[in-house]
Amino acid sequence: MNKRPLYFDYAATTPVDERVIKVMVECLGFTGNFGNPASSSHAFGQQARQSVEQARRQVAELVGATPGQIVWTSGATESNNLALKGVAQARGAGGGHIITSQIEHKAILDTARQLQDAGVAVTYLVPDAEGLISAQAVSEAMREDTFLVSLMLVNNELGTLNDIPAIGQVVRDRGALFHVDAAQGAGKVAIDLAQWPVDLMSFSAHKLYGPKGIGALYVGPRAQQRLQAQIHGGGHEGGLRSGTLATHQIVAMGSAFALAADSFDEEKAVIVHLRERLLEQLSSIPGVRLNGSPTRRIPHTLSLTFGEGEFNPAALQASIAFSATSACNSASNTPSHVLLALGHDARSASRTIRLSLGRFTTEQDIDQAVQLIKAACASAPAFWQ
Template structure:
């Protein structure tokens, strides 16, 4: 039997924590909490409803929000769609202007392009050399008809961390709404929506050791009456997202967010130490470059370009699970739009890998990963054919 490869792709998805699985199981089966949360007239529904609301409190607590500001969705992709389309469509008039960036997740970029086709003007900001979007860049792009600014907290490929409080202040002074995709940031960045000038924020459970298929959208006070539902059929979630609530997934997301809060300090310190250990062992690789800011970033995600010599990514992937591009680009096998926006050519983008560490990464995993990477550079042909555009 083949040995499982080392897992260094936590930014793509995380394994569900066993403690979260247990909470999920408690909502499945006849002897468990399986009722429909909307059926509040009997004990089964009431019990399920309590689980849903408890999870809503757990999610809200981690990000400094009020429970009633959390709207359940199927994940960050749906949350992003609800935020962007919901705000623009709620106006009831055509046109308007939104600002985003060239390095957003495709769930934002594709939605922005769809709105563009319907007559909305879109500005796609170019990141600076560090892979960051500055408050100044946002300020210069704001127009009288700007309705919404949508920028991610943490870039999913680079791990770079935008200064959202500063950006939010600029947007708030203008009067537009600010949406933040925080799928890669929650559990890794101390988010405080009580103080941050953010109106909408997207979350996903499967990036925080919860199950796939469940997420949430934070809807702040300024956005409450400026958001139109995208899914209709019963008026659930305050009329913003209809559909029978998946108690088992919601309870699991709540448990995952609660765990992320409990383990935040310890986990962050461990990841910082492991990241440093990995970089120190790779320091001797010729032409190795870390993409994005070296300081304004989370420690969990590393984008590494091998600009000299050979690099055999195909051989490496047999023993090490990593991303050659982000999951949102993998279906097309196209060069990363994030790396192209940073100035990489297709060849350089093809010689780049994303390594992401997580809760279950150990020192021996880091040591072995470093050995495998160095070996792939030393034994690869002088030109990696897979990087051709």
């Protein structure tokens, strides 16, 4: 059997934690918690319902929300669609203006373009040189008809961290709603929705050691009457998202968020240590640079650009699982829109990789990856000829 590559693509997806798998499996078989939580009044359905509501509490507790503010979805992409389209359509009248940025996830950018086609004006803010969107930039872009601002908490390619409380206050002062895509931030950043001026926030389980196919949207009090459902057929989830609830996935997401809450400080300290070990060893490579803010960032995600003629990414493909772009761009094999927005050209973007660390990364993984990257740099002259 071929040796598996080192895994440095946690930002794309995390493996499901074994503890999460255990509670997930317990909701599948006939002897387990398999009932329909949405409509069954018998004991099987009630047991499933209790587990779903416990999971809702677990998700809410990690982010400072109340359980009733958490709406289950299939993932952050659906949550983003529900937030943007739901707010736009609930207004009733066409037109209006929303603000987002050039470096959002494609789930936001593609949805914003759909709204443009429907007559909504959209401003795409340009990030600063460090890959951040400032509260001032948002303030300057606000218009009388701005009804929604949507920005990510943590950039999925750079790992940069926007000042969401400051931005949210600007948005709230102007009367608009504020949506935040927190798929890359939950469990890595301390989120307090009881205090933050945020109206909608998207989450996805598979970025936090839960399964794919399950996520949630936080719907705050200012947004509850200003959001239109996108999936109809039974009025589940307070009428915002119809469909039979997937107990096994929901319980798994709750478990994953609870584990993240329990180990938040300890896990962050470990990741910081591993990040510093990685950067220290890579600093000996001439011309390598870190993209994005060196300070306003999570430690988990690193975007590294190597100097011209000093890196052969093909030499790493079999030995390290990394990303040459974000997962949302990889299918089209086009240069990262995030890097292009930061001023990279296509050639510079081709010399950029994203390394993302996680719960199961070890010091040995770091040391081996560094040696492999240095070897890829040593083989670069032949690559670029």
